[in-house]
Amino acid sequence: MNLPHSVRLVEVGPRDGLQNEKQPISVADKVRLVDDLSTAGLRYIEVGSFVSPKWVPQMAGSAEVFSDIQRRPGITYAALTPNLKGFEAALEAKVEEVAVFAAASEAFSQKNINCSIADSLQRFVPLLEAAKAAKVRVRGYVSCVLGCPYDGDVAPQQVAAVARELHAMGCYEVSLGDTIGTGTAGKTRVLLDVVSRDVPRERLAGHFHDTYGQALANIYASLLEGISVFDSSVAGLGGCPYAKGATGNVASEDVLYLLQGLGIDTGVDMDGLIAAGQRICQVLGKANGSRVARARLSH
Numbered sequence: 653m654n655l656p657h658s659v660r661l662v663e664v665g666p667r668d669g670l671q672n673e674k675q676p677i678s679v680a681d682k683v684r685l686v687d688d689l690s691t692a693g694l695r696y697i698e699v700g701s702f703v704s705p706k707w708v709p710q711m712a713g714s715a716e717v718f719s720d721i722q723r724r725p726g727i728t729y730a731a732l733t734p735n736l737k738g739f740e741a742a743l744e745a746k747v748e749e750v751a752v753f754a755a756a757s758e759a760f761s762q763k764n765i766n767c768s769i770a771d772s773l774q775r776f777v778p779l780l781e782a783a784k785a786a787k788v789r790v791r792g793y794v795s796c797v798l799g800c801p802y803d804g805d806v807a808p809q810q811v812a813a814v815a816r817e818l819h820a821m822g823c824y825e826v827s828l829g830d831t832i833g834t835g836t837a838g839k840t841r842v843l844l845d846v847v848s849r850d851v852p853r854e855r856l857a858g859h860f861h862d863t864y865g866q867a868l869a870n871i872y873a874s875l876l877e878g879i880s881v882f883d884s885s886v887a888g889l890g891g892c893p894y895a896k897g898a899t900g901n902v903a904s905e906d907v908l909y910l911l912q913g914l915g916i917d918t919g920v921d922m923d924g925l926i927a928a929g930q931r932i933c934q935v936l937g938k939a940n941g942s943r944v945a946r947a948r949l950s951h
């Protein structure tokens with residue numbers, strides 16, 4: 653399998669990263685992060701989510717963030733929406749693209765969105781219809797594709813079934829989330845082999861958390877399997893509120909370094925990305941989770 657010439661990086665730091673922070677983060681700091689990421693050349697930024705503030709308080713100001721960011725042409729600013737209510741709020745905030753999120757394990761679905769997998773998929777149908785009418789593209793997520801914090805092992809066939817449903821109902825792309833980062837390169841290849849029988853590889857994306865330090869290996873395995881879209885989080889921000897102990901997504905800087913080393917184009921500027929990550933880490937008062945950023949900043 654040839655490696656792709658270019659990869660689309662989906663920057664999820666402002667959403668997947670910041671949703672898990674305990675301390676309050678001001679709208680201004682969130683806006684600054686998104687604007688810094690735009691400046692660094694990211695072409696797809698997940699800015700926030702329109703979910704219940706009781707469930708994820710950190711995302712409560714997403715509408716304000718959307719109204720204050722400097723939107724640049726050619727960049728997609730997206731939001732997570734769990735139901736029609738969230739979608740309508742996103743439309744109101746002039747969000748251009750949304751994502752729905754399901755899980756491959758029943759227990760995680762209950763903990764994360766308070767319903768079964770089947771009910772969640774049913775809930776997405778009217779959302780996708782409304783999105784189609786409003787000409788808003790919808791991305792789909794499947795969580796726990798390589799393991800669940802509650803149910804343990806998850807069969808690739810279970811993942812394929814949920815991914816197939818999301819794709820069939822109109823999600824233009826399905827991002828496969830290793831929510832707890834337990835996946836390995838071997839398991840990733842098996843997963844992609846199975847899921848791609850139902851959803852074409854060019855419609856799949858990889859979303860790897862780095863809890864076990866396997867995310868870059870899993871991305872490389874995915875590249876070999878023909879995947880060319882990867883989600884990542886600047887400075888490795890985040891975790892998952894419903895997956896105890898899960899660390900953040902793989903750091904965007906580390907993914908960029910991997911891709912640059914393979915001669916794969918992303919359009920992203922490393923210095924700008926490192927600056928964006930370091931600034932938000934200073935705001936949060938936490939260490940930078942990117943090894944590449946730490947190494948570069950040390951000299």
Ligand SMILES: CC(C)(COP(=O)([O-])OP(=O)([O-])OC[C@H]1O[C@@H](n2cnc3c(N)ncnc32)[C@H](O)[C@@H]1OP(=O)([O-])[O-])[C@@H](O)C(=O)NCCC(=O)NCCSC(=O)C[C@@](C)(O)CC(=O)[O-]
Nearest residue numbers: 702703704707708734737738753764765766793795829831
């Ligand atoms: C889905 C619900 C709403 C169900 O929550 P529920 O309690 O079952 O919902 P409900 O319909 O019974 O409503 C309860 C209350 O929430 C309100 N509500 C209802 N919907 C909304 C909305 N859209 N926005 C704002 N408020 C909303 C609704 O109006 C009501 O308010 P009240 O009458 O109590 O004042 C809830 O479980 C929820 O918001 N969950 C979000 C969980 C979440 O955001 N998780 C993190 C993102 S997923 C993730 O990180 C994984 C991913 C994508 O990164 C991939 C990976 O790594 O695996």
